[in-house]
Amino acid sequence: MTSLVPGEVRVDRLRRRMITVQIIGAGVILALAMAPYVFEPSITSQWIKLFYLITLATAWNLLAGFAGMVSVGQQAYIGLGAYGVFVFNDLGLDPYSSALVASLAIGAIAFALSFVAFRLRGGYFAIGTWVIAEAARQIVIRFDSLGAGRGRGISDYTADPVMRNLFTYWLALGIVVATLIGTLFLLRSRLGVALQSVRDNEVAARALGVDVSRAKRIVFVLAAVMAALAGAVICLQQIGVQSPSQIFSVSFSAFMVFMVLIGGIGTLEGPIIGAIVYYVMDLYFSQMGLWYLVVLGVLAIAITLFLPQGIWGALRSRFDITLFPVGHRVVATSRPAGAAPAGPGEPRPNRTTDATAASATTEG
Amino acid sequence: MTRTAGAGEALLEVDSVAKSYGALDVLTAVHLSVPAGQALGIVGPNGAGKSTLLSVINGTERATAGTVRFGGRDVTATPADARARAGMGRTFQVPRPFAHLTVFENALAGATAGAGLRGRAADDRALAALAMADMLGVANTPAGALPLLGRKRLELARALATDPRLLLLDEIAGGLTEAECDSLVATIRSLHTQGITIIWIEHVVRALLAVVERLVCLATGVIVADGEPSEVMRSDAVRAVYLGGAL
Ligand SMILES: Nc1ncnc2c1ncn2[C@@H]1O[C@H](COP(=O)(O)OP(=O)(O)O)[C@@H](O)[C@H]1O
Ligand SMILES: [Mg+2]
Numbered sequence: 001m002t003s004l005v006p007g008e009v010r011v012d013r014l015r016r017r018m019i020t021v022q023i024i025g026a027g028v029i030l031a032l033a034m035a036p037y038v039f040e041p042s043i044t045s046q047w048i049k050l051f052y053l054i055t056l057a058t059a060w061n062l063l064a065g066f067a068g069m070v071s072v073g074q075q076a077y078i079g080l081g082a083y084g085v086f087v088f089n090d091l092g093l094d095p096y097s098s099a100l101v102a103s104l105a106i107g108a109i110a111f112a113l114s115f116v117a118f119r120l121r122g123g124y125f126a127i128g129t130w131v132i133a134e135a136a137r138q139i140v141i142r143f144d145s146l147g148a149g150r151g152r153g154i155s156d157y158t159a160d161p162v163m164r165n166l167f168t169y170w171l172a173l174g175i176v177v178a179t180l181i182g183t184l185f186l187l188r189s190r191l192g193v194a195l196q197s198v199r200d201n202e203v204a205a206r207a208l209g210v211d212v213s214r215a216k217r218i219v220f221v222l223a224a225v226m227a228a229l230a231g232a233v234i235c236l237q238q239i240g241v242q243s244p245s246q247i248f249s250v251s252f253s254a255f256m257v258f259m260v261l262i263g264g265i266g267t268l269e270g271p272i273i274g275a276i277v278y279y280v281m282d283l284y285f286s287q288m289g290l291w292y293l294v295v296l297g298v299l300a301i302a303i304t305l306f307l308p309q310g311i312w313g314a315l316r317s318r319f320d321i322t323l324f325p326v327g328h329r330v331v332a333t334s335r336p337a338g339a340a341p342a343g344p345g346e347p348r349p350n351r352t353t354d355a356t357a358a359s360a361t362t363e364g
Numbered sequence: 365m366t367r368t369a370g371a372g373e374a375l376l377e378v379d380s381v382a383k384s385y386g387a388l389d390v391l392t393a394v395h396l397s398v399p400a401g402q403a404l405g406i407v408g409p410n411g412a413g414k415s416t417l418l419s420v421i422n423g424t425e426r427a428t429a430g431t432v433r434f435g436g437r438d439v440t441a442t443p444a445d446a447r448a449r450a451g452m453g454r455t456f457q458v459p460r461p462f463a464h465l466t467v468f469e470n471a472l473a474g475a476t477a478g479a480g481l482r483g484r485a486a487d488d489r490a491l492a493a494l495a496m497a498d499m500l501g502v503a504n505t506p507a508g509a510l511p512l513l514g515r516k517r518l519e520l521a522r523a524l525a526t527d528p529r530l531l532l533l534d535e536i537a538g539g540l541t542e543a544e545c546d547s548l549v550a551t552i553r554s555l556h557t558q559g560i561t562i563i564w565i566e567h568v569v570r571a572l573l574a575v576v577e578r579l580v581c582l583a584t585g586v587i588v589a590d591g592e593p594s595e596v597m598r599s600d601a602v603r604a605v606y607l608g609g610a611l
Contacts, residue, residue: 004503006495011468011487190476190486197462197473204460207424208526209448209478266464330468330491330503 003332010333013188014325021324029177036166045165048237050279051172052230053259055179057271059226060256062183065266066192067219068199070122072253073129076136077224079248080106081231082241083140086152090145095154096171099232103225110224114217130250137248151247153240168236175229182222184268187326191215258296262303264310268324273311374433375400375561376421376530381430383413383420383585390416391585394430400529403552403562405576405593407569409605413585414565415457418532421563422454423447434530448478453528457535457565459515463508467499470507470518471525478526490525496551497521513539520551530561537568549574569597581605 036044056074064070084102089095113132120128141149158164186192194215197205206212231247241247255278263274281299285292307314315321378396382389390413398404408414419425421432423444431440439447448454453474462470471490475481481489494500497520502510507518516536523531533552537545545568552575556562566572572579572593579593581602588601596602 004500006491006500009491009500009503011491190482193465193469193473194477196465197470197477200462200464201460203424203444204456204462204522205473205477206444207422207448207454207456208474208522209445209480210473211445211477328466328469328472328487330494330500 004330005332008333009330012329012331014322014327014329017322017325025181029173032173033170036169041162041165044169045237046283048165048169048172048233049282050275051176052233053255053275053279054272055172055176055226055230055233056252056256057259057263057275058176058179058183058268059223059230060253061260061265061267061271062186062219062226063223065260065270066187066199067195067216068202069216069220070126071129071223072126072250072257073131073133074223074227074256075248075250075252076129076133077106077110077227078231078234078252079133079140079244080109080136081228082235082247083146084228085154085232085235086146086241089154089156092156095157095236096167099171099229099236102232103228106228107221107225110221111217113224114220117220118213118216130253133248133250137244140248141244147241147244149244151241151243154235157239164239168233171236172233175226175233179226179229180268180272184324184326186219186222187268191218192326195219258300260310262300262310264312264314264316267310267312267316268326269316269322270310270312277311373400374398375402375435376563377431377433378417378421379431379433381417381420381427381432383416383425384428389585391420391427394582394585394587396580396587396590398530398561398563400561401556401559402578403556403564403576405572405579406563406565406582407567407572407579407602408582412582414582415534417582418454418534418563418565422452422532424454445477448526449480451527451529452532453478453523453526453530454532455516455519455523455534455536459512459519461507461510461515461518463506465507466504467507467510467514467518467521468494468503471499471521474522474525475527478528481527489527493521493525496524496555498547498551513544524555528560530563531555533562533564533566535565535567537566537571540568545571573597 035047056078060071060074063074081099081103084106085095085098088098088101093101117125117128117132140146146152158167194205194210197208197210198212198215202212234247235241259274259278260271261274262277263272264270281296285295288295303310309317374397376396376398378394381391381394383391394417406414406417416425420427423439423442427440431438433439434447434450434452439450462473465473468490471493472486474493475486475489479486479489491500494503497517499514499517499521502514507515510518520533520536537548540548549571552562552564556575562575564572564576576593578591579589579596580587581589581596583605588605589596589599
């Protein structure tokens with residue numbers, strides 16, 4: 001067992017795993033991008049829902065799981081993202097570009113709203129975000145051009161329904177991929193550590209020099225943009241908004257919480273698993289009506305009771321696996337005793353040791 | 365003892381500082397001038413306001429009245445994070461670990477945010493801080509899994525990772541064995557010889573006196589004695605505070 005000795009350690013950012021993830025990830029993305037050529041459009045267009053669910057779950061997890069901001073108002077940005085498609089479409093942009101431009105505009109709105117929301121803490125923050133979402137809905141339905149309280153359709157849309165589905169599929173895929181990659185890189189950056197320190201103890205984070213508001217604001221805006229993109233995809237898929245109360249519904253928040261808690265909060269993998277679980281349940285059981293919600297509720301309670309870390313958390317602690325490399329691991333650079341020591345200028349790690357098991361070292 | 369460069373010049377100046385929580389006056393008119401490079405000890409009974417004084421110095425709490433100057437700049441209204449980046453490191457008496465991050469990542473937060481480092485430089489700074497606090501062996505342990513003593517040590521490691529000019533320590537020696545205490549004293553002494561200015565609140569007087577060159581006694585929010593450590597310990601004021609020998 002190698003112990004960690006000053007001067008003979010280095011930090012492993014899991015670079016090798018990162019390369020593996022990039023290669024496998026590129027393969028998966030390519031396969032998904034080509035899927036519409038292999039499967040029936042009716043099948044792949046169903047995956048659009050899975051893509052935006054993963055996007056929503058990842059965004060909420062970034063907000064609550066990594067930055068400690070428990071919001072129940074992300075539907076504000078989902079709704080604004082959907083309505084934003086109309087706004088820019090009416091100005092002459094195609095619906096897909098409208099989705100992207102609208103989401104950026106909503107990022108700017110979220111930036112401004114953060115100054116209001118951040119005045120509130122804990123439970124008040126959660127309620128505040130919900131109030132913001134209600135206010136956003138109330139404002140949107142004032143506009144007759146946006147269908148007032150009735151919802152509306154996209155006026156200038158791709159005529160061919162097959163192409164329409166295809167474009168929406170690719171957009172949704174691009175969004176979920178960008179969301180996951182963006183979140184992965186964010187968590188690997190300095191900001192990732194800062195965010196988690198704020199989540200775990202804000203006072204200590206501040207005392208160590210973390211600009212708490214800045215870190216939170218970046219994530220608040222990013223999560224809003226992700227939700228807006230998901231909202232825009234919902235709008236594109238449904239060729240409009242059925243009703244403002246549906247697209248601004250607080251049940252989006254309930255489902256996001258469900259997906260993240262089921263899958264495992266504070267991990268990148270968890271929300272993906274949670275979204276898949278929810279997607280499958282929704283696919284096969286949603287026609288059960290009220291009973292479906294009962295089943296979802298029972299499942300949520302069972303998992304929080306028996307797997308408090310969620311499905312991924314349980315798998316990870318059982319099998320010590322990670323899919324996405326976000327952590328840091330301090331490893332010994334020296335060879336085990338008896339082997340020739342590596343030259344001082346060329347650390348060649350041939351063995352990595354988990355220091356958790358290693359005995360405490362003495363001061364050097 | 366003190367660093368020649370800047371010796372005599374005050375790194376920290378606490379001027380008529382008061383702090384109240386509602387009707388409770390915790391600090392009243394505290395004056396304290398700490399030259400660069402000095403190692404200052406603070407003693408005083410529980411509830412005297414020692415931790416509150418550290419909070420007002422590092423910005424965790426805002427002073428109700430008075431000014432705090434650091435490196436010649438008025439920082440009374442400066443938020444704690446900016447003071448940390450300017451070179452104030454602080455440990456908390458009741459540890460505040462980032463429970464879901466590893467011990468190394470806890471230190472890394474200090475090295476990146478506080479010392480403003482990135483990449484390899486930040487890693488190296490965090491590793492050096494862990495080595496100084498004798499925590500490399502548990503570098504990959506989640507901080508939430510540490511026992512109390514480990515958490516206290518992590519407070520020190522994290523503060524060191526910010527590369528402080530002024531280190532504020534709040535009761536970090538309690539509960540240590542004699543050998544552990546000696547090793548802690550050696551660590552803090554070596555920080556002192558590196559020129560880091562230190563303010564150390566400690567009930568373990570033996571440890572404190574092995575390091576500090578000046579001692580302050582705080583009682584009910586005011587400084588009742590200030591000077592050469594052994595003289596302060598013998599002073600009537602300190603004896604009165606401790607009712608003749610609680611120390
Ligand atoms: N946040 C707070 N709100 C109200 N009272 C506080 C707060 N923090 C400390 N106090 C009170 O201030 C007094 C001094 O506390 P403290 O500075 O922790 O003393 P010491 O560190 O000398 O033991 C105590 O009476 C304590 O109860
Ligand atoms: Mg105290």
